[in-house]
Amino acid sequence: MLDTLVFVTVLLPFLVAAVLLVLREQNLRKVILVATAGVLILSSLAMLRGGAFIMSPAPLWGSLVTLGDFLILAVVLLVGLKRKNQIIVWLTVAQIVGLIWFDFFMVKDHGATPAFFADDLSLVMVLVVSIVGSLIAVYGIGYMKEHEEHLHLTTSKQPQFFFFIVLFLGAMNGLVLANNMLWMYFFWECTTLCSFMLIGHDDTEIARKNAERALWMNVLGGTAFLFGVMLLYKVTGTLSLQEILARGPEFAVAGGAILVPMFLLVFAGMTKAAQAPFQSWLTGAMVAPTPVSALLHSSTMVKAGVYIIVRLAPIYAGTYFSNFVALFGAFVFLATACLAAGQSNGKKILAYSTISNLALIIACAGINTPAAITAAILLILFHAISKALMFLCVGAIEQKIGSRDIEDMRGLFARMPRTALVAVIGILTMTLPPFGMLMAKWMAIESAHGQFLLMIMLALGSGVTVLFWCRWAGLMLATPFAKAAPEAQDGTIRGPLYLLAGLAVVLSFFSPLVYNGLVAPVVAMYYKTAPYVLRYGNFESATGVFLVYPLFILLGLGFFFALRQTRKITAAQAVGPYMCGEQTSVDGKPGFLGPLGQNVTAVSGNYYLEQFFGEAMLSKWINVIALAVLVIMLFGGAL
Amino acid sequence: MTKILLAVLALVAAPILGALITGVDRRITAWLQSRYGPPILQPLYDVLKLLGKQPMLVNTWQALCAYVYLVGAALSVVLLFTGSDLLLIFFVLTVGAVFLVMGALASPSPYSQIGGQRELLQMLAYEPLLILVFASIAMVTGSFKVSSVFELSRPMLYDLPLMFIVLGYALTIKLRKSPFDISASAHAHQELVRGVYTEYSGPYLAMIEIAHWYEVILVLGICALFWSTSFVGMIVLVALTYLAEILVDNVTARLTWRVMLKSAVGMGLVLTVVNMLWLYAQ
Numbered sequence: 001m002l003d004t005l006v007f008v009t010v011l012l013p014f015l016v017a018a019v020l021l022v023l024r025e026q027n028l029r030k031v032i033l034v035a036t037a038g039v040l041i042l043s044s045l046a047m048l049r050g051g052a053f054i055m056s057p058a059p060l061w062g063s064l065v066t067l068g069d070f071l072i073l074a075v076v077l078l079v080g081l082k083r084k085n086q087i088i089v090w091l092t093v094a095q096i097v098g099l100i101w102f103d104f105f106m107v108k109d110h111g112a113t114p115a116f117f118a119d120d121l122s123l124v125m126v127l128v129v130s131i132v133g134s135l136i137a138v139y140g141i142g143y144m145k146e147h148e149e150h151l152h153l154t155t156s157k158q159p160q161f162f163f164f165i166v167l168f169l170g171a172m173n174g175l176v177l178a179n180n181m182l183w184m185y186f187f188w189e190c191t192t193l194c195s196f197m198l199i200g201h202d203d204t205e206i207a208r209k210n211a212e213r214a215l216w217m218n219v220l221g222g223t224a225f226l227f228g229v230m231l232l233y234k235v236t237g238t239l240s241l242q243e244i245l246a247r248g249p250e251f252a253v254a255g256g257a258i259l260v261p262m263f264l265l266v267f268a269g270m271t272k273a274a275q276a277p278f279q280s281w282l283t284g285a286m287v288a289p290t291p292v293s294a295l296l297h298s299s300t301m302v303k304a305g306v307y308i309i310v311r312l313a314p315i316y317a318g319t320y321f322s323n324f325v326a327l328f329g330a331f332v333f334l335a336t337a338c339l340a341a342g343q344s345n346g347k348k349i350l351a352y353s354t355i356s357n358l359a360l361i362i363a364c365a366g367i368n369t370p371a372a373i374t375a376a377i378l379l380i381l382f383h384a385i386s387k388a389l390m391f392l393c394v395g396a397i398e399q400k401i402g403s404r405d406i407e408d409m410r411g412l413f414a415r416m417p418r419t420a421l422v423a424v425i426g427i428l429t430m431t432l433p434p435f436g437m438l439m440a441k442w443m444a445i446e447s448a449h450g451q452f453l454l455m456i457m458l459a460l461g462s463g464v465t466v467l468f469w470c471r472w473a474g475l476m477l478a479t480p481f482a483k484a485a486p487e488a489q490d491g492t493i494r495g496p497l498y499l500l501a502g503l504a505v506v507l508s509f510f511s512p513l514v515y516n517g518l519v520a521p522v523v524a525m526y527y528k529t530a531p532y533v534l535r536y537g538n539f540e541s542a543t544g545v546f547l548v549y550p551l552f553i554l555l556g557l558g559f560f561f562a563l564r565q566t567r568k569i570t571a572a573q574a575v576g577p578y579m580c581g582e583q584t585s586v587d588g589k590p591g592f593l594g595p596l597g598q599n600v601t602a603v604s605g606n607y608y609l610e611q612f613f614g615e616a617m618l619s620k621w622i623n624v625i626a627l628a629v630l631v632i633m634l635f636g637g638a639l
Numbered sequence: 640m641t642k643i644l645l646a647v648l649a650l651v652a653a654p655i656l657g658a659l660i661t662g663v664d665r666r667i668t669a670w671l672q673s674r675y676g677p678p679i680l681q682p683l684y685d686v687l688k689l690l691g692k693q694p695m696l697v698n699t700w701q702a703l704c705a706y707v708y709l710v711g712a713a714l715s716v717v718l719l720f721t722g723s724d725l726l727l728i729f730f731v732l733t734v735g736a737v738f739l740v741m742g743a744l745a746s747p748s749p750y751s752q753i754g755g756q757r758e759l760l761q762m763l764a765y766e767p768l769l770i771l772v773f774a775s776i777a778m779v780t781g782s783f784k785v786s787s788v789f790e791l792s793r794p795m796l797y798d799l800p801l802m803f804i805v806l807g808y809a810l811t812i813k814l815r816k817s818p819f820d821i822s823a824s825a826h827a828h829q830e831l832v833r834g835v836y837t838e839y840s841g842p843y844l845a846m847i848e849i850a851h852w853y854e855v856i857l858v859l860g861i862c863a864l865f866w867s868t869s870f871v872g873m874i875v876l877v878a879l880t881y882l883a884e885i886l887v888d889n890v891t892a893r894l895t896w897r898v899m900l901k902s903a904v905g906m907g908l909v910l911t912v913v914n915m916l917w918l919y920a921q
Contacts, residue, residue, distance in 0.1 A: 004807035079680040252788045287843050296734025313899075377720035411747070412702075432737060442726055447772070449777050451917050456908060459770035467763050470737045474755060497805045507710065545723040551727075558710030565706065575695045577748035578837050605762065612900070 002053055005261065006116055008043040008217050010177065013170025021163040024156070029143050030492070033162065033380050038135035047122050048518075054179065054242065056114040065115075066103055066187045072189045073099070075405035076219060079196070087216045091223045099222075103182070103229050104197060104459065107239065113286075117179035119240045120378030120522035124377060125305035125307055128384045131503075132299040133169045135496040139392050140165060140291035142490030146399050147289050151202075161201055165295065168194040169181055170298045176307055181229040181239045188225055188268075188304065192218040198292040199285045217281045221271030221305075228264030231247050235261060245526065248315040249460045261433045262316045262635055265308050266325060273305030273358045276332045276626035282355060286347040290395025293347060297354045298388035303380060306361045313365045314526040324633040326366025329631060330454045332359035334461035335622040341468045342607065342613030346394045346404045349468055350387065353430075355389040356461065366442050369522045371531035371541060375443035377519050378511070385507065386429045389500040393423040407605055412476040418494070419485035422501045427473040428477070429504040431466055434551035436508040439539070443531075448545045464613075480588065481574030513550055517568035575600075642721045649720035650713060657852025658683045660859070664885055671889045682848070689845035697746040697838055705843040705850075712853035722726025722786035725773040732857065733851060736762055739835065746838040754834030756854025757822035760896045761812050764815075764819075764903035768809040771911045775802045776864065778918060785864070794866040796876070798921075801914035805867055805907050807880065809857050812903065816884050818891040819899050850891050 011522050014038050023029055072095050117518030118126070144158050171190035195218065200211030231237070235257045236244050244251070251258040274282035278377040284300065295599035296302060309325070316322045333356050340352035353450035357379065395410065396419050398404045429435040433442075441462065448454040507514065512534050520530045532539040537545040576583050579602060582593040591601040611617070663681035669676025678684075678731035696702055718728045740762075743755035773783065779798050782789040788795065796803055812819040820826070823834035831837070839847050859877050866872035894902075 002795045005860055104640050194786075197854030281721050321815060364827035381863055398848050433727070442724075442730065445726060445774075446777075446783055449774065449783070452774070452778075452912075455774045456767075456771065456911065459767040459774065460904070462770070464768065465761050466733060466737065470740050470743060470762075471756065471759055473737075474741040475742065477698070477745040478752075479745075480695065480746050480747075481698045493786075543777065544726060546724060547718075547729055551731070554714055555707075555710060555731075558714075559707060562703045562710070563892065566702045567698060567700060569694065569699050570739045573694050573696055575697060577697050578750055579748060580750075602747055602749050604747070 002050060002055060003057075004044050005047045005050065006055055006177065008039060008045065009130060009173040010170055011117075011387060012039070013166045013173070014127075017163045017167040017170070020166060021159050021473060024159060024226075026145075026156075026158075029158065029162065033137055033141055033166075036166065037138050040130040040134045042144050045128045047118070047475055052119045054114045055116040057112075057116075059111045061115065062110060062183075065168075065183055065286065066501070067191065069099060069103075069186050071098070071184075071590075072186075073191060076189075076196075076215070081218075084210055085212060085499060085598075088212075089532050091216070095219075095223050095226050098226050098230065098393075102226070102233075106233065107182075109562050110403035112328075113180045114242075114592050115180045115183050115240045116177045118177055119525065121307075121311065121377060122176045122520045124518050125303070126173055128299050128303065128381060129169060129176065132384045132388045132500070133172065133295060135499055136291050136294045136299070136388055136392065137165050137169065138492050139294070139395075139496040140393040141288075142492035143291055143395055143399070144289060145424070145467045145490070147213045148516040150399075157201065161198070161289070164194045164201075164466075165291065166200070168295060168300050170302060175304050179241050181232065181241060183358065184241070185222075185226055185229055188272075189222055191272075191301055191304055192222055195285070195296060198295075201292065203287055205289070206561070207287045209618045210281070210287050213284055214281040217271055217278045221278075224264045225268035225519060226269060228251075228261045231261035231264065232258075236637070237606055239502050245311075245314060248526070250351070251315060259319060259321050262312060262321065262570070264315075265312060267630070269305040269307075270328075270630075271305070272364070273302045273309075273362065273418075274355050275305075275359060275362065276335060276355075277327070277630075279336065279352075279355050281353045283348060286351055290347075290391060292399065293351075294388050294391035294395070294557060297350065297391060302354060303384060303422055304318075306358050306376070306380060307401070309362055310365045310373065310380070313368050313373060315336070317368045319528075320636060321633065322365070322368045324367070324447075324629065324636065326363050326451070326454055327624065327636055328364025328629045328633060329359045329361070329366050330448075330457040332356070332361055332622075332626060334457040334464070335618065335626070337464040337468075337620070338613045339615060341619055342608050342610060342615060342622070343468075344405050344407055346397075346406050346409070346472075349472070350390055350394065350407065353465070354387055356465070358386075360441070360444055360458075362459075363449070363458070367444075367447050367451070367454070369531070370527040370529050371443055371543075372447040372579040373523050373527065374515065374531050375447060377438045378436060378440035378443070380428075382440060382504070382508065383516070385504045386437060386502055389426040389497065389504060390423065390430070392493070392497055392500065396489065396497070397423070399569045399612065406472050406475065411474045411479045414479040414482070414484050416487045418487055418489070422497050424473045424476060425501045426504065427469050429508065433467045434508065434548055435504070436511050436514075439508070439511060439546055439548070442515040442544075442546055443539075446541075450545055450624060467474075471537065480590070481571060509548075510553055512539070515539070556602075565590050641836050645720045646717045649717045653713075653716045653720075653856040654852045655715040657849075658686070659853065660855055660881065662883070667882070667885050670891060671802060671885070682748075682852075686845045688843050689848070692841035693841065694841050696840075697748070698842070700743045700745040703847045704738040704844055705743065705839060706740040708735045708742070709846045709850040711855075712857070713737065716795040716853045716857050716860070720859055722789075722808045722874060723870040725776060725785060726770070726785045727783075728785075728857070729773060732854070733762075735854075739850075741837065741849070743835045747794050750832045750834070751837040754822050754837055757831075758835040760900060761819065761822050764899050765812040768805050768903060768907045770832055772802050772806045772809070772861075773909060775799050775911065775914065775918075777885070778915070788864045788867045791867055794868050794872065796865040798863070799914055800919060801917075803862075806862060806865075807883070808903055808907060810862070810880070811884060811887060812899070813858050814855060816885060816888040818887075818894040820893060820898050822890075824893075830853060846916050851874050853854060893915055897913065 067500040077092040175187035336356040364372040594600040661682040716734040863873040866876040
């Protein structure tokens with residue numbers, strides 16, 4: 001049974017991907033994709049039921065992984081040579097040399113390390129990848145059809161597109177289930193390659209440029225990862241992640257030596273999670289078709305980065321290094337939230353908000369208390385759902401209105417009532433209690449309690465976060481009083497939107513169960529204590545209490561009552577917007593009656609506070625400071 | 640059981656108390672401006688009259704937002720009175736504030752739009768200040784629970800004098816008092832008509848008014864925590880603070896949002912850091 005499940009979640013996507021690559025029949029592709037999504041979702045749930053496990057497949061697979069490593073590196077090297085990018089070439093050469101030496105001369109007991117192991121953290125990750133990722137893949141069917149119609153392609157490029165999308169899911173599942181660090185390295189490189197290919201999918205000038213930037217930054221991370229693993233092997237004498245984690249306290253006491261590989265691995269995680277100063281690859285990735293952005297931002301890629309950081313947290317708990325990780329995370333959280341507030345491009349707002357939330361997860365890993373790790377895991381889970389939802393909404397909106405600028409989304413409810421509502425739900429689940437994201441943020445802030453510098457940055461950051469989400473939600477609703485015409489939308493687009501919106505709300509409602517079943521055991525396993533006591537489903541600890549059900553019930557009742565009252569409002573009670581008594585309306589657009597009876601259309605825009613939050617203003621300083629913290633982290637914390 | 644009683648008490652008494660405080664506020668303000676001023680119960684009369692009016696709306700979202708704003712504000716007061724978590728109270732307060740702004744932004748009227756944008760800037764200014772105040776309270780009591788404040792043996796004001804000033808800053812912004820009545824003003828000297836309130840009218844304006852009373856009680860309740868050891872002390876502290884707010888309201892002119900943001904964040908951070916250093920030194 002277990003063999004089958006691991007096979008289905010990791011290897012099946014690779015096989016399906018290969019089939020999709022050669023298949024040119026559209027309807028068959030649709031069927032295969034939906035079926036794969038269903039199978040992935042079911043098997044991830046089955047795997048969750050089965051609980052923790054260790055597994056070693058036949059030795060042949062180990063050799064295949066080694067072969068795969070070199071294959072990927074060769075491809076990356078070719079790309080580097082073709083694009084004449086010195087950084088990619090030299091970093092890849094370093095990896096090839098390092099890997100040859102490591103694989104054939106350093107590691108003696110190749111078959112001895114089990115390839116896979118899973119605890120609740122891995123299982124949560126598999127759930128996120130398989131459910132959210134699959135839904136995004138299904139959404140891709142409808143999206144890509146329209147996307148290619150729009151581009152007037154003569155031959156469809158969908159086979160390659162879905163090849164890499166599905167491959168990505170398999171690689172991510174492999175990454176989070178890997179026990180052997182060399183296997184993890186293989187899957188890590190797989191995700192780098194997939195993201196490069198997907199970002200460059202449209203093959204425009206800017207797509208090629210941004211894909212290349214993503215590649216060199218991630219190859220840098222990959223190099224750090226490989227040398228991190230090598231040093232880790234040197235210090236601990238094993239490649240088994242599980243063994244390293246189990247013996248974590250012993251290494252931590254030994255001090256110094258383990259922190260250098262930890263730094264390299266955490267650094268690799270930071271590049272993959274697009275933390276400053278490497279944020280530009282993720283903001284550049286938005287040139288790709290929307291399903292790619294959704295995938296990169298929510299369930300795959302960046303989550304691999306924070307996964308490794310949270311995964312290794314117990315090993316560096318209580319060190320100076322850990323404090324610097326927290327400081328770094330809190331700084332990037334604040335800085336990128338400010339950058340998001342200065343943007344009007346919807347996808348860019350989402351991109352910076354992703355980086356900001358990932359930084360919060362990293363800050364939690366750095367704070368490294370049971371409560372903080374709980375917050376980190378819950379953030380990974382809830383952020384994946386809400387952010388995927390937001391990206392899919394923006395994608396659907398962009399295809400309809402031809403713009404991703406939030407200023408153009410004013411009054412969107414009149415044109416796309418369902419999508420606008422789903423987007424508002426997405427925003428609310430991102431920012432307000434009683435939803436899961438906010439609960440996790442509450443845990444994060446309370447666990448930073450006592451560390452005032454962190455606290456200040458978290459406080460400022462969450463203030464800015466509310467600013468950019470709230471105005472976006474508000475302006476989409478700016479419509480005259482009228483029944484909006486229902487919008488036409490492909491089922492493969494609408495289905496994932498509704499499912500994700502439902503999931504974001506329902507899962508938040510069951511957050512006490514999620515905590516009890518998935519998060520508390522794994523935190524207790526590595527930290528010996530569970531951070532919260534659940535009383536009637538309310539989270540309680542010495543530092544605070546979060547009321548889940550009372551809030552859900554009271555706010556829910558209030559909301560329900562309000563909705564019922566608004567239903568009673570009739571058109572007779574509707575008035576035009578206030579225009580100083582001089583309102584006119586031309587083509588349904590409200591405006592003022594100006595001089596000589598001319599109509600002056602009312603136009604308004606958001607404050608983007610360029611002088612505080614402009615990209616040109618901030619980016620340079622943010623990069624300098626982030627780099628400085630990284631350097632201090634290496635020399636002050638790790639060495 | 641006592642918690643349920645307290646919750647009901649908070650739910651019923653808070654808006655009445657809030658109305659009375661607003662009434663007294665208007666009388667004192669009138670006195671400062673050498674006017675006679677309305678009766679103390681005038682805010683209550685106003686709201687009762689508004690409640691009886693026929694609803695007029697630009698779209699249904701505004702009604703929804705007015706309701707949720709009221710629910711959020713009332714719930715945060717209930718949470719405060721039942722001794723819940725300070726950060727949680729803050730987040731629930733944000734629910735109300737966010738919906739108020741969403742309702743304002745849901746109308747294409749430029750007055751309402753700019754009012755909503757400015758309200759967001761006000762939130763950006765006071766939210767970090769409130770979190771910092773709560774974090775410092777947690778530094779003293781070791782917990783974010785309101786109930787643990789009442790276990791202290793001496794008033795918190797001794798340990799956190801500067802944080803009280805920070806709270807006062809947030810208070811001025813939250814109560815829409817001059818010089819920070821940027822998004823909407825209680826007085827008739829607003830260049831934006833009624834800013835964030837512009838499009839709310841009739842019963843919905845009444846609801847917003849009631850929600851604002853809840854918020855007044857909430858912020859004053861948080862002030863009272865600084866003298867948690869005696870009931871009289873709480874009353875005196877709150878009364879003095881509110882008088883100071885009225886005085887500031889009457890002697891200052893409105894500032895721009897740039898000044899508000901810079902001064903709130905700048906002063907808030909400096910005072911917090913100094914107060915924390917002092918706390919560590921003790």
